[in-house]
Amino acid sequence: ERAKFLYSAGFFLTVSPESMMTVAKHAAETGKYYMINLAAPFVCQFFKDPLMELFPYVDFIFGNESEARAFAQVQGWEVEDTKVIAVKLAALPKASGTHKR
Numbered sequence: 001e002r003a004k005f006l007y008s009a010g011f012f013l014t015v016s017p018e019s020m021m022t023v024a025k026h027a028a029e030t031g032k033y034y035m036i037n038l039a040a041p042f043v044c045q046f047f048k049d050p051l052m053e054l055f056p057y058v059d060f061i062f063g064n065e066s067e068a069r070a071f072a073q074v075q076g077w078e079v080e081d082t083k084v085i086a087v088k089l090a091a092l093p094k095a096s097g098t099h100k101r
Contacts, residue, residue: 003032004032004033005032005033005035006023006024006026006027006032006033006034006035007034007035007036008020008023008034008035008036009036009037009039010036010037010038010039010040010043010047010051011039011040011043013039013043013047013050013051013054014043014047017047017050017053017054020036020050020054021050021053021054021057024054024057024058025057025095027057027059028057028095028096028098029096031098033059033060033099034057034058034059034060035058035059035060035061035062036054036058036060036061036062037061037062037063037067038061038062038063038064038067038068038070038071039067040067041066041067041069041070042070043067044067044070044071044074045070045074048074055092055093056092056093056094056095057094057095057096058101059099059101060101061089061090061101065082068082068085068086068089069082069085071085071089072085072088075088089101
């Protein structure tokens with residue numbers, strides 16, 4: 001309860017997306033920061049739906065170039081430039097206006 005920053009590895013989407021959503025909603029409701037990493041290209045590809053359900057609650061997103069490109073490809077963005085992908089990720093809708101992404 002005292003934590004201000006909550007972090008989860010994206011790999012957790014493969015076993016319990018419900019748990020991630022519970023923590024993410026708690027963060028949004030209490031003004032905390034919720035952070036995730038994209039974990040691996042296959043998470044972006046095969047767990048797209050739970051990842052996108054979680055995204056409105058994510059304040060910080062971590063990922064490397066291959067993960068970012070996999071995310072963009074799955075979203076149909078047709079872009080390879082990771083700087084452009086980062087801007088598009090940051091612009092995705094948020095559930096709470098408490099923190100900018």
